[in-house]
Amino acid sequence: MRLVQFREQEVCMDSENGKKALTESELIDRQVEEIMTDEESAEGGKRKKKRRKKARSGEKPSLKERWKGYSRKRKIITVVVVLAAAAFLLSRCGGGEKGPVAVPVNVMSLTRQPIKEKLSVSGPVSGTDSVDVVSNIHAEIITMNVKEGDKVTKDQILAVLDKTDLERDLQVAQNAYDLAVVNKQEKDKSEALGYEKATQDLRKAQADYNRNSALYAAGDISQVEMEQAANALNDAKRQVEGYNVVNGRGAADASYELQVQNAAIDLEKKKEELENAEIKSTIDGTVVRVNSKVGQFADKVEDDKPIFSIENLDQLEMEIKISEYSIGKVQVGQTAVISADILDGETVEGEIIKISPTGEEKGGGSTERVIPTTIRIDGTNSKLIAGITAKAEILIRESEDAFVVPVTALIDDGEATYIAVVEEQKVRRIPVTLGVDGDVNVEVIPADGSEFTEGMQVILNPGPMTVDGALVTVLPQM
Template sequence: MTDGITGGITDEGIRESEEIDRRVEELMAPEEDDGNGRKKKKRKKKREAGEKKTGLIKRIKGWSRRRKILTAAGVVVIALLAGSKLGGGGKSPGIMVDVMPLAKQAIQEKLSLSGPVSGTDSVDVVSNIHAEIVTMNVKEGDQVKKDQVLAVLDSTDLEREVQIAQNAYDLAVNNKQEKDKEAALGYEKAVQDFQKASLDHSRNSQLFASGDISQMEMEASANALNDARRAMEGYTVENGRGRADKSYDIQIENARFDLEKKKEELENTQIKSTIDGTVVRVNSKVGQFADKVEDDKPIFSIENLEQLELEIKVSEFSIGKVKVGQEAVISADILDGGTVNGEVIKISPTGEEKGGGSTERVIPTTIRVDGQDTKLIAGITAKAELLIREAEDAFVVPTTALLDEGDTTYILIVQDMKIKRIPVTLGVDGDVSVEVIPADDTVLEEGMQVVMNPGPHLMDGTDVIVRPQ
C-alpha cells in the first residue's frame, strides 16, 4: 500500500473516506416521524430502495475524498437552512459571516496622476521664409544661448528685395520733398495774389460808391477776390508754410513698412535661439527649404532642461483637493524604483475636455521637479502622487466592509452573534481602505468584529455565525 503526499492512499485515509460516505448517505436519507413529533432516519434498506437513489449513492462513493468533504459541507449548510425554514419550531443557527477586528491605524489619502515631463521653458524654432538652409550650426543635445545662430538660410533673393524696397522708400521721400517745395512756392504766390485782390476790391468799392465804375466792374472785382481766397485756402499749410498733401506722407509710410519687413526677413535668414537651453530635436537639414519641414514640424525644438516640470490633468471632481505649494512624490520607470520630490506651482484657471467622449472636464496642473541632478529627462511620462490628507490613530476598515444604502453608509458589527448596523461618515479615503467615524452616538472600540462583506439582507438583529479564521 502506498503512503506519502504524492497521491498514495493510507489505511487512515480509507477509513475517513468510508466514514464520509456513511455521513453523506445519512444526510441524504428522508426522515420519518417516531410518533412523538420527532424525526428519525429510515434504515439503510429503505433508503436504498429507489433505483435513482442507489445510483446516486454509488456515484458519491466513487468521488474523491476532497469532493466528498466539500459536498458534505454544502449539504450540511443546505440542511441547516432548510431546517430553519421547514423544521417547525427549530431556531435558525444564523447566517455565516466573515469578520475582522476593528483597529486603529494611520491612513493617507493620495491622488496619483501621470503626465509628460518637460523643461520649464521651451520653444519650437520655425521659419516662414521660403529659402534653402545653407548652414546648420547645431545638432541634437547641444547647449545653446539666447540669440545664438542655429542655422543660416540663402539670402540672395532677400538682399535684392531689400534693395528694391530701399529704392521705393527713397523715391517716396524725394517725391514728398519736391511737392513740399512746390507747395511752399505756390502758397506764397497765392497769398500775394489774395492780398493784391483784396486791395483792388477795396479801391473799386470806393470808386463804385462815387459812381466812377460800373456795377459790372464792381462784380468782377469781387469775383477776383473770391478766386484768390479759394486758391490760397486750397494749400496745406503748416507753421505758415505750404506743404505737400497727406497722400505723400502715406506713400512714405507704406514704403518704410515694406523696407522694414524685407530687412527683418533678411535678418531672419540667420535663425537664432530665443532662449537658453538644449537642442532636443532637429527636424531639417542643409538643402531643405526652411518653411517646408516634413509634417510641419519645427526646424529645432529647444528646452531648458536645467529645471524640469511635470504636467498632470486633474479631474474637476478632485481639483478642489489640490493646492499650489502642495508636495508631490514623482516616480517613473527611468528612476528604477526610486522617486524624486516635486511641488505644485501652477493650476490652470480654466478646464478643458478630457476627451474620449467623456463629459468630464480636467484642469492642467504643473508640478516643478525639485533638484537639477535627477535621472528624469524631458519627453517621458512620469507619475505624481499628491498627499491630499492623512489621519493618525483612526478607525480604518476596507472599503468592501462598507454598506452603502443611498443616503446612509454603514459598517456592520457582530455582537452576541447578532448584527448591529452602525451609520458612519467617511474620513480619509485610502483607496482600498477608509477612515470611518460614527454618525450617531455609537462609540467604536478596537477589537469589534466588523463584517467584511456585508449585504442588505443583514439587518439589525439578524442571527449570524462567525466563520472561524
C-alpha cells in the same frame, strides 16, 4: 475545494407527516462524507491510482481513515464550510427545539492605522517652457550651429541663411524709401513757395477790390471795372484754398506722406528679414529636435515642421486631464508621486501648480468633461525626460491615526452607513461616517454619539442575517 450545495428539502422535513429535521451532528456527518468524496475524486498521482485500486477491490477507506489523512488546514476549511452551511439550513428550519442557531462570521480587530486617499492619473512630461523655431524667409540654410541635445541660451545663433538676395532686397527698399522722402521734401518746398505767392496775390486782390469799391461808389469807375476787381479777388481766394497747409505753410498732400510710410514699412521688413537670416533662440533651453539641414530652404521644412524645437528641461511638468467627477478633490499645492518605466522603479515628487478654470471634452464619444491640470516635477537630477508618458498619484488627503476597515465591511441601508461588530456573540450595528477613502480600505468615524474601542471585532462581510441582536459564531482566522 468544491462547496456542497444543500437542498433544503433534504434537510427540512414536513413535521406533519411524522418526520423531523436532521440533527446537526447528522448534517455535519453527511456533508463531511460528501466533501471527502469530492476531494477524493479530485486528487491525482499515485494516491489517486491507489484509491481507485482499492475501490475496485471493494476496500474503500472509512470516513475516519480519510479524515486522519487530511492536513490541519484542510480539516479547518472543511469544518468551516460545513458549519456555515449547516447553520444556514438549521436557521431556515427554525432550529427545532434548540432555539436560534448562531451565524458563522469572519471578523477583524478594529485598530488605528494610517490611510491615504490617492488619485491616479497619467499624462505627458514636458519642459516648463518650449518654442518651435520657424522661418518664413525663402533663403538657403548655409550654417547649422547646433544639434539635438545642445543647451542654448536666449538670442544664441542656431543657424545662418544665405544673405545675398536679402541684402539686395534691402538695398532696393532703402532706395525706394529715400526717393519717397526726397519727392515729399521737394513737393513740400514747392507747395510752400506756391502758397506764399498765392497769399500775396490774395492780399493785393483784396486791396484792389477795396479801392475800386470806393471809386465805384463815387462814380469814378464803371460797373464793368468793379466786376473785374471782384472776380480777381475770388480767383485769388481759390488759389489759396487749393493748397495743403500745415502749421501755416504750404505742404505736399497726403499721398506723398503715404508713399513715404509704405516705403518705410517695406524697408523695415527687409531689415528684419536680413536680421532674421541669423536664426536665434528665443529662450534658454535644450534643442530637442532639428528638422532641417544645410542646403535646404528655411521656409520649406518637410511636413511643415519647425526648424528647431527647444524646451527648458531644467524644470519638467506633467500635463494631466482630471475627470469632472474627481476635480472637486484636487487643489493647487497637493503633492504627487511620479512614476514611469524610464525610472526603473524609482519615483519622484511633484506638486500641482495650476488647474484650468474651464473643462474640455474628453473625446472618444464620451460626454464626460475633463479639466487640464499641471504638475510641476521636483528635482533636476531625475531620469525623467520630456516627451514620455508618466503616471502620477495625487495625494488627496491622509490620516495618520484612523480607524480603518475594508469597504466590504460597510453596510448601507439607503439611509445610513454602518459597520457590524460582535459583542457577547451578538451583532451590534454602529452608524458611521466615512473619512479618507483608501480604495480597498476606508476610514470610519462613529456617528450619532457612538464610540469605537480598539480591538472591537468587526464583521468583514456582513450579510442580511447579521442584524442587530443576531447570534453569531466567530470563525477561526486563516
